[in-house]
Amino acid sequence: MSRTTQGKEGTTAAGDAARAPAGEAARHAPIAVQPGPRIAIPARVEQRSWVPVIALGAASAVTLAVAVGLTMARNNVGDDVDAKAALVLRAGGQxxxxxxxxxxxxxxxxxAGRRGAAFGDDARVTYGAAGALAVATAAYVLWPRGRRPATRKVQASATFGSNHIALYARGAW
Incomplete structure (x- = not known):
């Protein structure tokens, strides 16, 4: 038993296929679709903002310039101290x-010596700050993007002592 369907202009699909040339019949024949290999489409990765990179990098560069300036000031003060000390020694004093x-x-x-020591201490702290900002910049750029952790709760605490200051951060971020 064959089944035919009525076309738009009163013809049947079976009759059309019989009257159509071979190429025409192949063109209208149903196509069997075979499943292909599965392709993993990565989830949309959010674009990273470059504003923090620019801000942290600029802050690091400025801090480094300040540290260099403090080092130069310390060296100038040191040169003044050396010159004044040489004058005292040449005059027979101590x-x-x-x-x-x-x-x-x-x-x-x-x-002047105490002022130079203060410049030197400030320069060391400023070099450390510039390094910390540079590390923060690199960490932001290199930190892998991907799934966000389920929790973002961070606990921060600070301790102060007679000769130390510490900041602790715990959590997932």
Missing amino acids: CAQPPDRFVDACAEIGR
């Missing part, structure tokens, strides 16, 4: 227990 005529010069040398 600053460990200065005679009366060298008290003012030795006091100035001491103040």
Whole structure:
């Protein structure tokens, strides 16, 4: 038993196939679709903003420039101290227990030395800050993107002591 369907213009599908040329019949024949290999389509990865990279990189560069400036200031103060100390020594004095005529010069040398030490300490801290900002920039750029953790709760605590300051962060981010 064969079944035929009525076409638009009163013809049947079976009759059309019989009257159509072989190429025409092949063109209208049903096509069997075979499943192909499965292709994994990655989930949409959100684009990373470059604003933090620019901001952290610029802050690192500026901080590094400040550190270099502090180092140069420390070196200039050191040169002044060396020149003043050389003048005192050439005049036959010393600053460990200065005679009366060298008290003012030795006091100035001491103040300049402390000022230079402060510049040096500030420069070391500023170099550390510049390095921390550079590491933060690199971490942001290199940190893998992907699934976000289920929790974002972070606990932060700070401790202060006579000769230390610490910041602790715990959690998932």
